[in-house]
Amino acid sequence: MIAVTYMEKDFAHLLQKNQLKITGPRLGVLQVIAQSDAAITQPALEKIMGADVDRVTLYRILKTFEEKGILHKVIDLNGTANYAICSPKCTVHEHHDEHFHFNCINCKKVYCLDDTPLQSIKIPKGFIAKDINLLISGLCDKCNPPE
Amino acid sequence: MIAVTYMEKDFAHLLQKNQLKITGPRLGVLQVIAQSDAAITQPALEKIMGADVDRVTLYRILKTFEEKGILHKVIDLNGTANYAICSPKCTVHEHHDEHFHFNCINCKKVYCLDDTPLQSIKIPKGFIAKDINLLISGLCDKCNPPE
Protein backbone atom coordinates (compact mmCIF):
# COMPACT_ATOMS: atom_id res chain seq x y z
CA MET A 1 0.00 0.00 0.00
CA ILE A 2 1.66 3.19 -1.12
CA ALA A 3 0.74 6.29 0.78
CA VAL A 4 0.00 9.21 -1.47
CA THR A 5 -0.35 12.66 -0.06
CA TYR A 6 -2.22 15.34 -1.86
CA MET A 7 -2.21 19.01 -1.22
CA GLU A 8 -5.11 21.28 -1.80
CA LYS A 9 -3.31 22.78 -4.75
CA ASP A 10 -3.11 19.37 -6.38
CA PHE A 11 -6.82 18.87 -6.00
CA ALA A 12 -7.55 22.19 -7.63
CA HIS A 13 -5.32 21.24 -10.49
CA LEU A 14 -6.92 17.83 -10.73
CA LEU A 15 -10.33 19.42 -11.07
CA GLN A 16 -9.11 21.92 -13.60
CA LYS A 17 -7.54 19.20 -15.68
CA ASN A 18 -10.94 17.57 -15.90
CA GLN A 19 -12.83 20.70 -16.87
CA LEU A 20 -14.51 20.81 -13.50
CA LYS A 21 -14.99 23.95 -11.50
CA ILE A 22 -13.05 24.27 -8.31
CA THR A 23 -15.65 24.34 -5.59
CA GLY A 24 -15.69 23.84 -1.85
CA PRO A 25 -17.73 20.64 -1.84
CA ARG A 26 -15.50 19.04 -4.44
CA LEU A 27 -12.30 19.90 -2.67
CA GLY A 28 -13.82 18.65 0.55
CA VAL A 29 -14.72 15.32 -0.93
CA LEU A 30 -11.26 14.87 -2.36
CA GLN A 31 -9.71 15.80 0.98
CA VAL A 32 -11.69 13.25 2.92
CA ILE A 33 -11.14 10.47 0.43
CA ALA A 34 -7.43 11.16 0.14
CA GLN A 35 -6.98 11.19 3.88
CA SER A 36 -8.68 7.84 4.32
CA ASP A 37 -6.36 4.85 4.26
CA ALA A 38 -9.05 2.83 2.53
CA ALA A 39 -11.91 3.27 0.17
CA ILE A 40 -14.72 5.05 1.87
CA THR A 41 -18.43 4.37 1.67
CA GLN A 42 -20.93 6.87 0.44
CA PRO A 43 -22.78 6.89 3.81
CA ALA A 44 -19.53 7.44 5.68
CA LEU A 45 -18.64 10.32 3.41
CA GLU A 46 -22.07 11.74 4.03
CA LYS A 47 -21.53 11.68 7.76
CA ILE A 48 -18.06 13.17 7.62
CA MET A 49 -19.04 15.96 5.29
CA GLY A 50 -22.14 16.57 7.35
CA ALA A 51 -23.92 19.82 6.71
CA ASP A 52 -21.06 21.11 4.60
CA VAL A 53 -22.31 19.31 1.56
CA ASP A 54 -25.84 18.54 0.58
CA ARG A 55 -26.63 14.89 0.16
CA VAL A 56 -27.67 15.34 -3.45
CA THR A 57 -24.57 17.31 -4.25
CA LEU A 58 -22.48 14.53 -2.81
CA TYR A 59 -24.14 11.98 -5.06
CA ARG A 60 -23.55 14.19 -8.05
CA ILE A 61 -19.95 14.91 -7.18
CA LEU A 62 -19.19 11.24 -6.78
CA LYS A 63 -20.89 10.48 -10.06
CA THR A 64 -19.00 13.04 -12.06
CA PHE A 65 -15.72 12.13 -10.39
CA GLU A 66 -16.29 8.55 -11.35
CA GLU A 67 -17.11 9.49 -14.92
CA LYS A 68 -14.01 11.60 -15.18
CA GLY A 69 -11.86 8.84 -13.79
CA ILE A 70 -10.92 10.77 -10.67
CA LEU A 71 -12.48 8.25 -8.35
CA HIS A 72 -13.34 4.67 -8.79
CA LYS A 73 -16.24 2.95 -7.18
CA VAL A 74 -15.94 -0.37 -5.45
CA ILE A 75 -19.03 -2.29 -4.48
CA ASP A 76 -18.38 -4.15 -1.27
CA LEU A 77 -19.92 -7.38 -0.08
CA ASN A 78 -22.95 -5.56 1.22
CA GLY A 79 -23.59 -3.87 -2.07
CA THR A 80 -22.51 -0.53 -0.65
CA ALA A 81 -20.53 1.80 -2.86
CA ASN A 82 -17.01 2.65 -1.70
CA TYR A 83 -14.91 5.32 -3.30
CA ALA A 84 -11.18 5.66 -3.68
CA ILE A 85 -8.92 7.90 -5.66
CA CYS A 86 -7.94 6.33 -8.91
CA SER A 87 -4.40 5.45 -9.69
CA PRO A 88 -2.96 7.55 -12.49
CA LYS A 89 -3.55 4.63 -14.79
CA CYS A 90 -7.28 5.23 -14.76
CA THR A 91 -8.35 7.26 -17.73
CA VAL A 92 -11.65 8.85 -18.44
CA HIS A 93 -13.28 6.41 -20.75
CA GLU A 94 -11.45 3.30 -19.89
CA HIS A 95 -10.83 2.54 -16.30
CA HIS A 96 -7.91 0.33 -15.68
CA ASP A 97 -9.17 -3.13 -16.41
CA GLU A 98 -8.36 -4.91 -13.22
CA HIS A 99 -9.49 -3.75 -9.84
CA PHE A 100 -8.41 -5.70 -6.81
CA HIS A 101 -9.83 -4.92 -3.46
CA PHE A 102 -9.86 -6.27 0.02
CA ASN A 103 -13.00 -5.96 2.08
CA CYS A 104 -12.47 -6.40 5.81
CA ILE A 105 -15.39 -8.23 7.32
CA ASN A 106 -14.71 -6.63 10.69
CA CYS A 107 -14.06 -2.94 10.12
CA LYS A 108 -15.77 -3.04 6.70
CA LYS A 109 -12.98 -1.07 5.11
CA VAL A 110 -12.16 -1.62 1.48
CA TYR A 111 -8.49 -1.53 0.59
CA CYS A 112 -7.25 -1.16 -2.93
CA LEU A 113 -4.78 -3.79 -4.06
CA ASP A 114 -4.57 -2.55 -7.61
CA ASP A 115 -1.00 -3.64 -8.05
CA THR A 116 -1.63 -7.33 -7.61
CA PRO A 117 -1.22 -9.27 -10.82
CA LEU A 118 -3.80 -11.75 -11.97
CA GLN A 119 -3.74 -14.64 -14.34
CA SER A 120 -5.94 -14.56 -17.37
CA ILE A 121 -9.36 -15.92 -16.63
CA LYS A 122 -11.13 -18.42 -18.79
CA ILE A 123 -14.37 -17.01 -20.16
CA PRO A 124 -17.13 -19.13 -21.66
CA LYS A 125 -17.51 -19.08 -25.42
CA GLY A 126 -19.38 -16.10 -26.77
CA PHE A 127 -18.74 -14.07 -23.67
CA ILE A 128 -16.60 -10.95 -23.90
CA ALA A 129 -14.89 -9.69 -20.76
CA LYS A 130 -14.52 -5.96 -20.42
CA ASP A 131 -13.59 -5.56 -16.81
CA ILE A 132 -12.45 -7.77 -14.00
CA ASN A 133 -13.36 -7.03 -10.47
CA LEU A 134 -11.83 -9.03 -7.69
CA LEU A 135 -12.99 -8.61 -4.16
CA ILE A 136 -11.27 -10.55 -1.44
CA SER A 137 -12.87 -10.53 1.96
CA GLY A 138 -11.35 -11.37 5.27
CA LEU A 139 -9.53 -9.60 8.05
CA CYS A 140 -7.26 -6.64 7.46
CA ASP A 141 -4.00 -6.18 9.33
CA LYS A 142 -5.60 -3.91 11.90
CA CYS A 143 -8.45 -6.27 12.65
CA ASN A 144 -6.19 -9.28 12.82
CA PRO A 145 -4.15 -8.71 15.95
CA PRO A 146 -2.03 -11.65 17.02
CA GLU A 147 -3.32 -11.28 20.56
CA MET B 1 -22.87 -23.83 -17.90
CA ILE B 2 -24.58 -26.99 -16.77
CA ALA B 3 -28.33 -26.93 -16.91
CA VAL B 4 -29.92 -28.33 -13.81
CA THR B 5 -33.59 -29.08 -13.74
CA TYR B 6 -35.45 -29.34 -10.51
CA MET B 7 -38.86 -30.75 -9.87
CA GLU B 8 -41.18 -29.51 -7.24
CA LYS B 9 -40.56 -32.68 -5.30
CA ASP B 10 -36.85 -31.90 -5.18
CA PHE B 11 -37.54 -28.46 -3.78
CA ALA B 12 -39.70 -29.90 -1.04
CA HIS B 13 -36.97 -32.31 -0.17
CA LEU B 14 -34.40 -29.56 -0.26
CA LEU B 15 -36.40 -27.55 2.23
CA GLN B 16 -36.96 -30.54 4.45
CA LYS B 17 -33.28 -31.35 4.44
CA ASN B 18 -32.63 -27.89 5.81
CA GLN B 19 -35.23 -28.01 8.54
CA LEU B 20 -37.39 -25.53 6.72
CA LYS B 21 -41.12 -25.83 6.35
CA ILE B 22 -42.48 -26.50 2.92
CA THR B 23 -44.49 -23.43 2.07
CA GLY B 24 -45.90 -21.88 -1.06
CA PRO B 25 -43.73 -18.80 -1.07
CA ARG B 26 -40.55 -20.81 -0.60
CA LEU B 27 -41.38 -23.25 -3.36
CA GLY B 28 -42.27 -20.33 -5.58
CA VAL B 29 -38.96 -18.61 -5.01
CA LEU B 30 -37.05 -21.78 -5.75
CA GLN B 31 -39.08 -22.32 -8.91
CA VAL B 32 -38.37 -18.90 -10.29
CA ILE B 33 -34.70 -18.99 -9.47
CA ALA B 34 -34.24 -22.48 -10.86
CA GLN B 35 -35.97 -21.57 -14.10
CA SER B 36 -33.77 -18.57 -14.65
CA ASP B 37 -30.67 -19.19 -16.69
CA ALA B 38 -28.79 -16.65 -14.62
CA ALA B 39 -28.71 -15.26 -11.14
CA ILE B 40 -31.75 -13.13 -10.56
CA THR B 41 -31.98 -9.82 -8.78
CA GLN B 42 -34.07 -9.26 -5.73
CA PRO B 43 -36.16 -6.57 -7.48
CA ALA B 44 -36.77 -8.88 -10.44
CA LEU B 45 -37.85 -11.65 -8.13
CA GLU B 46 -40.17 -9.23 -6.44
CA LYS B 47 -41.82 -8.36 -9.73
CA ILE B 48 -42.17 -11.93 -10.87
CA MET B 49 -43.59 -13.15 -7.59
CA GLY B 50 -45.85 -10.14 -7.50
CA ALA B 51 -48.69 -10.29 -5.04
CA ASP B 52 -48.08 -13.96 -4.38
CA VAL B 53 -45.37 -13.20 -1.89
CA ASP B 54 -45.11 -10.27 0.44
CA ARG B 55 -42.02 -8.15 0.00
CA VAL B 56 -40.88 -8.73 3.54
CA THR B 57 -41.41 -12.45 3.24
CA LEU B 58 -39.27 -12.47 0.15
CA TYR B 59 -36.44 -10.75 1.96
CA ARG B 60 -36.68 -13.23 4.77
CA ILE B 61 -36.84 -16.24 2.50
CA LEU B 62 -33.77 -15.11 0.62
CA LYS B 63 -31.94 -14.49 3.85
CA THR B 64 -32.66 -17.88 5.33
CA PHE B 65 -31.93 -19.61 2.04
CA GLU B 66 -28.59 -17.90 1.97
CA GLU B 67 -27.84 -18.86 5.55
CA LYS B 68 -28.72 -22.46 4.85
CA GLY B 69 -26.57 -22.54 1.78
CA ILE B 70 -29.48 -23.10 -0.57
CA LEU B 71 -28.89 -19.89 -2.45
CA HIS B 72 -25.89 -17.72 -2.79
CA LYS B 73 -25.95 -14.01 -3.18
CA VAL B 74 -23.96 -12.17 -5.79
CA ILE B 75 -23.60 -8.44 -5.65
CA ASP B 76 -23.44 -7.07 -9.16
CA LEU B 77 -21.69 -3.96 -10.39
CA ASN B 78 -24.62 -1.81 -9.36
CA GLY B 79 -24.59 -3.14 -5.83
CA THR B 80 -27.79 -5.04 -6.44
CA ALA B 81 -28.19 -8.46 -4.90
CA ASN B 82 -28.57 -11.37 -7.31
CA TYR B 83 -29.49 -14.85 -6.23
CA ALA B 84 -28.67 -18.23 -7.67
CA ILE B 85 -29.04 -21.78 -6.49
CA CYS B 86 -25.89 -22.99 -4.85
CA SER B 87 -23.88 -25.80 -6.25
CA PRO B 88 -23.91 -28.87 -4.01
CA LYS B 89 -20.50 -27.84 -2.79
CA CYS B 90 -21.96 -25.02 -0.76
CA THR B 91 -22.51 -26.00 2.80
CA VAL B 92 -24.32 -24.22 5.54
CA HIS B 93 -21.57 -22.56 7.48
CA GLU B 94 -18.93 -22.38 4.88
CA HIS B 95 -19.88 -21.36 1.44
CA HIS B 96 -17.55 -22.57 -1.19
CA ASP B 97 -14.68 -20.18 -1.04
CA GLU B 98 -14.50 -19.03 -4.59
CA HIS B 99 -17.37 -17.48 -6.43
CA PHE B 100 -16.92 -16.53 -10.04
CA HIS B 101 -19.55 -14.59 -11.83
CA PHE B 102 -20.11 -12.83 -15.06
CA ASN B 103 -22.16 -9.65 -15.13
CA CYS B 104 -23.46 -8.68 -18.54
CA ILE B 105 -23.38 -4.93 -18.93
CA ASN B 106 -26.18 -5.09 -21.48
CA CYS B 107 -28.84 -7.45 -20.16
CA LYS B 108 -27.55 -7.11 -16.59
CA LYS B 109 -27.72 -10.83 -16.01
CA VAL B 110 -25.31 -12.46 -13.64
CA TYR B 111 -24.04 -15.85 -14.69
CA CYS B 112 -22.32 -18.23 -12.32
CA LEU B 113 -18.95 -19.51 -13.42
CA ASP B 114 -18.26 -21.37 -10.23
CA ASP B 115 -16.22 -24.05 -11.91
CA THR B 116 -13.47 -21.79 -13.15
CA PRO B 117 -10.20 -22.34 -11.33
CA LEU B 118 -8.20 -19.46 -9.96
CA GLN B 119 -4.62 -19.04 -8.99
CA SER B 120 -3.76 -18.21 -5.44
CA ILE B 121 -3.81 -14.47 -4.89
CA LYS B 122 -1.11 -12.59 -3.10
CA ILE B 123 -2.43 -10.90 0.02
CA PRO B 124 -0.61 -8.13 1.88
CA LYS B 125 1.05 -9.03 5.15
CA GLY B 126 -1.26 -9.20 8.11
CA PHE B 127 -4.30 -9.66 5.94
CA ILE B 128 -6.25 -12.89 6.12
CA ALA B 129 -8.39 -13.87 3.17
CA LYS B 130 -11.60 -15.70 3.92
CA ASP B 131 -13.46 -15.50 0.66
CA ILE B 132 -12.70 -14.57 -2.88
CA ASN B 133 -15.27 -12.99 -5.08
CA LEU B 134 -14.55 -12.49 -8.72
CA LEU B 135 -16.92 -10.55 -10.90
CA ILE B 136 -16.19 -10.25 -14.57
CA SER B 137 -18.24 -7.80 -16.52
CA GLY B 138 -18.75 -7.61 -20.23
CA LEU B 139 -21.13 -9.00 -22.81
CA CYS B 140 -22.76 -12.41 -22.50
CA ASP B 141 -23.23 -14.72 -25.46
CA LYS B 142 -26.77 -13.52 -26.03
CA CYS B 143 -25.85 -9.86 -26.01
CA ASN B 144 -22.84 -10.40 -28.22
CA PRO B 145 -24.36 -11.40 -31.56
CA PRO B 146 -21.91 -11.52 -34.46
CA GLU B 147 -24.39 -9.52 -36.53
Next chain:
DNA sequence: ATACAAATGCAATAATGTTGCATTTGTATT
Protein backbone atom coordinates in the same frame (compact mmCIF):
# COMPACT_ATOMS: atom_id res chain seq x y z
C1' DA C 1 -17.36 44.14 -14.04
C1' DT C 2 -20.42 41.24 -16.52
C1' DA C 3 -22.65 37.19 -18.33
C1' DC C 4 -23.45 32.62 -18.62
C1' DA C 5 -23.03 27.92 -17.89
C1' DA C 6 -22.06 24.97 -14.21
C1' DA C 7 -22.78 23.64 -9.67
C1' DT C 8 -25.27 23.67 -5.52
C1' DG C 9 -29.16 23.36 -2.18
C1' DC C 10 -33.83 22.51 -1.25
C1' DA C 11 -38.14 20.06 -1.65
C1' DA C 12 -40.49 16.33 -3.06
C1' DT C 13 -40.62 11.67 -4.39
C1' DA C 14 -39.10 6.98 -5.47
C1' DA C 15 -36.88 2.87 -4.40
C1' DT C 16 -34.98 -0.25 -1.18
C1' DG C 17 -34.47 -2.47 3.23
C1' DT C 18 -35.92 -3.31 8.28
C1' DT C 19 -38.73 -4.10 12.60
C1' DG C 20 -42.69 -5.37 15.49
C1' DC C 21 -46.68 -7.77 15.94
C1' DA C 22 -50.96 -10.23 14.99
C1' DT C 23 -52.53 -14.00 12.18
C1' DT C 24 -51.96 -18.08 9.60
C1' DT C 25 -49.91 -22.47 8.53
C1' DG C 26 -46.96 -26.64 8.51
C1' DT C 27 -45.88 -30.54 11.10
C1' DA C 28 -44.94 -33.42 15.12
C1' DT C 29 -47.62 -35.69 18.47
C1' DT C 30 -51.21 -37.96 20.28
Next chain:
DNA sequence: AATACAAATGCAACATTATTGCATTTGTAT
Protein backbone atom coordinates in the same frame (compact mmCIF):
# COMPACT_ATOMS: atom_id res chain seq x y z
C1' DA D 1 -58.07 -37.10 12.55
C1' DA D 2 -57.58 -33.56 16.05
C1' DT D 3 -54.51 -30.71 18.70
C1' DA D 4 -50.72 -27.77 19.96
C1' DC D 5 -46.97 -25.15 19.11
C1' DA D 6 -43.26 -23.18 16.79
C1' DA D 7 -42.36 -21.36 12.41
C1' DA D 8 -43.65 -18.63 8.69
C1' DT D 9 -46.29 -15.14 6.66
C1' DG D 10 -48.58 -10.61 5.86
C1' DC D 11 -49.45 -6.08 7.22
C1' DA D 12 -48.26 -1.57 8.88
C1' DA D 13 -45.08 1.55 10.03
C1' DC D 14 -40.70 3.20 9.60
C1' DA D 15 -35.64 3.85 8.25
C1' DT D 16 -32.34 4.30 4.83
C1' DT D 17 -30.69 5.15 0.33
C1' DA D 18 -31.15 7.17 -4.23
C1' DT D 19 -33.33 10.26 -7.85
C1' DT D 20 -35.60 14.35 -10.14
C1' DG D 21 -36.98 19.16 -10.94
C1' DC D 22 -36.21 23.73 -10.17
C1' DA D 23 -34.71 28.09 -8.19
C1' DT D 24 -30.52 30.16 -6.52
C1' DT D 25 -25.71 30.68 -6.15
C1' DT D 26 -21.04 30.57 -7.83
C1' DG D 27 -16.83 29.92 -10.70
C1' DT D 28 -14.66 31.50 -14.67
C1' DA D 29 -14.10 33.25 -19.38
C1' DT D 30 -14.64 37.55 -21.55
